[in-house]
Amino acid sequence: MKIAIIGAGAAGLAALRRVLEASTEALPIEAVVYEKTGKIGGTWVYVPETGKDEYGLPVHSSMYDSLRTNLPKEVMGYPGYPIPENSEKRSYLTRTEILAFLESFAEHFKLREHIHLYHNVELVEPVGGTSEWKVRVRDLKGDRSLDVRFDAVMVCSGHYFEPAIPVIKGADKFKGETLHSHDYRRPEHFAGKRVVVVGAGPSGMDLALEISRKATSVILSHHSTEEILTQFPANVSQKPDIVEMTVNAVKFADETEAEVDAIFYCTGYKYSFPFLSRAAGVRVDDNMVAPLWKQVISIANPTMALIGLPFYVCAFSMFDLQARFVLKFWTNKAQLPERSVMLADHEKEKKDRFEVRGWSKRQFHMMGPLQGEYYDDLARTAGVEGLPPVLIKIHNVSSKRFLDDLVHYRGDRFEIIDSDNFTSTVAQ
Template sequence: MQETVVIVVGAGPSGLATAASLNLLSIPNIVLEREDCFAPLWQKKSYDRLHLHLPKQACELAHMPMPTSYPTYPSRLQFIQYLRDYVSHFGISPVYHRLVESASFDEVTEKWKVKVRVINGGSDEIEEYSCRFLVVASGETSDAFIPEVEGLSSFKGEVLHSTQYKCGKEYAEKTVLVVGSGNSGMEIALDLSNYGAKTSIVVRSPVHILSKEIMHLGLFLARYLPFNMVEYLTVMLSKIMYGDLTKYGIIRHEEGPFTVKAKYGKYPIIDLGTYKKIKSGEIQVLPALTSIRGSEVVFKNGESHPFDVIVFATGFKRSTNKWLKDDDLLDDNGFARLMPPNNWKGKKGLYCAGLAGRGLTGARVDAEKIANDIKTLL
């Protein structure tokens, strides 16, 4: 049994920010990570052309700004280097290949008991840890999700999740369907089209499309103007720039982009060039798919089209509820039950970081609050 003051589950940005904040306060902690590196989503499961969709100031972790030499929207590789420097600067040493199987609070010892499986080289070893405080920082994007689709197993081409997609070069001249119209789906569709793939994308729900400039302006104005006014101006600018989207098969959400984010956790689409491709017909917009028959995909409007490749940009699920024996802090989907600013603290020394749908900004704020709160309890 290994004992420490704090165990942090997850070495993504949320876990790293929490560990850094704890280290600054000289609070002993162990970071457990199931993969073989920190920030595995960024290092191993992101496409090559990815850049931060928000300005770097909104994506900095606790206690360390990004280099002034970085552009406003750093690339994936630049952000990974920032995280590498962050880990080194704060002396963070995650324990890798550790899959948490259970975590429960012992009422007798008043400590958390964490059971971990070592998943390295076929090992089936079980380790046990004990801690006074437990921080769930396993991320909003922990487990890739592909929905059940009738006939998917019969598809004759290649099927992959967006976490497996790297670059459109290998799909040149192929007919590719992207399922999912979030930011990843839209950018992957753009990348595929840029490399000459015959690209279609499924857009089944209303969305908001904003340019980087409109989004940046909205974040700036939010510091000085009322929420409703900022949202009104943002939507108005979007309408001026993109016009009537219904002619291209896209419906603009009736509620504003920031309201949709707060209520449903759905980010607005940051347009990086996909709209222009849709407008020109280089990317085809299709409704929800209903089934697959061999190489043919059937859609809600009754049409069917053949494809060589299907890329599911359908998001993620969280598996926290499978191992965390607690009913108060997180909901069944692995998100914080309470809205900010009360999302980060549970009972009996349980905390969560980066699970309130507020991105890297939320991870930074949660990490600092958690470390400061634990310090007051020691």
């Protein structure tokens, strides 16, 4: 069996580890990872450049220079390979520490020999009349394209690289600067400016705080029904959504307006798979990727899996669990349901999210309070080991601390006692 893995970030590395482990004498598996950049680590690789790279491709990473994780390291390791303790016993790590961990993971499991750097996947399509896939990949350094056949494909390309920018009346009239967080690197960029940060998700909250140290004033514009209670610096205020832009000002939903120098969009990202042919059978509809069974296996072509779509999760552990889930079926250790059953599961999931919970398509892959149920369902369905409940407990506590005390929460410390229990020390 020959499996293609697209992307050598945290999801691709998790998938590659499990693919190599699944290879046996009875069913030898060859794994090939295609990574379009020159390094492993995906979005954790910081590059100061924005726009296009040396090969004319869009810069993939959205990493900014000062980033520290917004989840503690105790929930960010892989099963059987946790992030080691540091000398200061810090739970919240820098981007360089996470990247070093991913590099150590790749070395420990001898993954590098299977990874082809500077190889950009241009097309993935099923080969008609067969069970194979054709993957067209561009060898960027060799400046040539290759068509390679595979039995299965794991898409591990991430979803933090294609900016989502809202449509706002008058945006074309605004003469100030507009920037999406994808292209943000350092706070000095906003020195002395009056800035509106659009969006109060994790990045919007973090970046409003960070740029407030350099900007003259920061307005955090969001559509949360309740005011965010965290204590921001004095030069940060909150406003509802922007309803209109003018040449040098913005108007808010509360009928107030403010003169500003820059609009900073922290409005998230679009799921994007430009290399997937229509025949692959997966569509993105208002950021809902479908139809997928259990949010991971393509129902139209079950030998394709998309690892890592759900968000507000214990990401690295979830990538690992999804890979083990998929491989149980691909190696015939478990039997996939009929297509009609998978479609019925997918429709049931849509009904729960849309009708019962009142969520939108854009929230389809959101887990948060549902993540424990999702992990348990994957483990139970495929007969694989699940994730320890302590991960979800720490995730929930740390997420609440983020909302309650944005300024200090990264000083909190966590320690896992066993699969159910942990201790924590709250920063003052």
